[in-house]
Amino acid sequence: MTRKTYFSEVTWTKDYFPESCGGDRQKILAMKEKGDDSMRYMWLDEYLLGKAGVTKDLQKDWNWIRYQIGGKMFAAVCLGEDDEPYYITLKLEPLEGEFLRQQYEDIVPGYYCNKQYWNSIKPDGNVPDELLKDLLAKSYLLVLAAFPKKKQRELLGVSVCGMDCTKCAFHGKDCKGCNEIDGKVFHAPQGKACSIYRCCANKHRYTNCGNCADVPCEIWKMTRDPSMTDSKFEASIQERIDHLKGVSPYGV
Ligand code: SF4
Ligand code: SF4
Incomplete structure (x- = not known):
């Protein structure tokens, strides 16, 4: 039986990782083969790439898949040592981030980020899909709005x-x-x-x-x-x- 992976088939092409990512496709293709039970938000990759002007890359030193607008990161899937999604990280207005961290135990201060603005969400947790979509859209807008x-x-x-x-x-x-x-x-x-x-x-x-x-x-x-x-x-x-x-x- 084919298991779905976090990365949608649609975006999983040979162009997925351009040369700028160090061409580390083998590792990622192995993840695809293995399947991925640690991510419940299977739509995330396609959803983010569907937003105007969004690009993604792999930050190899951190093992993060970064989603960017104009070269600035607004969301990331942080991979652990086993290359499984570990956190989804996004940016929010400080008060909203603080409020949500109190409401959901699966939302925590940003992993290796400025904790005032960035928040990390467990990819196998209980944050509702619609809420996560809304937060990712807000993060996109927040980063976009900083440009002229x-x-x-x-x-x-x-x-x-x-x-x-x-x-x-x-x-x-x-x-x-x-x-x-x-x-x-x-x-x-x-x-x-x-x-x-x-x-x-x-x-x-x-x-x-x-x-x-x-x-x-x-x-x-x-x-x-x-x-x-x-x-x-x-x-x-x-x-x-x-x-x-x-x-x-x-x-x-
Ligand atoms: S601004 Fe120029 S290029 Fe743009 S729609 Fe008008 S005529 Fe076309
Ligand atoms: S009033 Fe001005 S800003 Fe509003 S839709 Fe018309 S042209 Fe655009």
């Missing part, structure tokens, strides 16, 4: 209005993408940022319009490619809102 807004947009791969500029037909040739050029796109008035960028990034200092309760606002409705039909424009608005929902740190 422009960098956050770059990491999330989304412009203020929910476009992924790298998928735009103009990208590269006529336009570097609004995040790169502070919203001064070729279709905006000469030398000025487009109205959505002006409102969202310059006036409100949001990461993107997903942080605004008014989305899609009148400015969105007026910022329109004139060649688009009504139905195409409506679909474009919905697509951008869906995109923002998927990546926005605070949700639409």
Whole structure:
């Protein structure tokens, strides 16, 4: 019978450990073969890699699998000497971490981390799955929020209005993408940022319009490619809102 392992089949590919991890695939593949009863949160790897901009590596000296955003760790699976998951470590606001440590005996001060912010969770303990998902999402947001807004947009791969500029037909040739050029796109008035960028990034200092309760606002409705039909424009608005929902740190 095939036993499930902590690492999902989906992410377990030859690219799992890039050269930067020292190429220690053999050890990890052996773990996969062995199966893993010490981790009840089988969804964790796929869940974290599903978040925008997340990368992972193996910190060989510590034997930690690190999940990072912009090169900064926000979660880790700490492996023991037997290469079994030993702790799941994540970052929280100090008061929340302290409260949770009192509520759950399986949540303890961060293992080999700054104990004010970091917390470690036993991977075979009783912390409910939904709570752990929520805490991991909070940790991701906490680390992401420490970057400047422009960098956050770059990491999330989304412009203020929910476009992924790298998928735009103009990208590269006529336009570097609004995040790169502070919203001064070729279709905006000469030398000025487009109205959505002006409102969202310059006036409100949001990461993107997903942080605004008014989305899609009148400015969105007026910022329109004139060649688009009504139905195409409506679909474009919905697509951008869906995109923002998927990546926005605070949700639409
Ligand atoms: S025109 Fe420029 S800013 Fe607008 S979506 Fe395309 S690449 Fe992004
Ligand atoms: S009002 Fe809100 S949704 Fe509209 S452009 Fe400004 S920040 Fe974006």
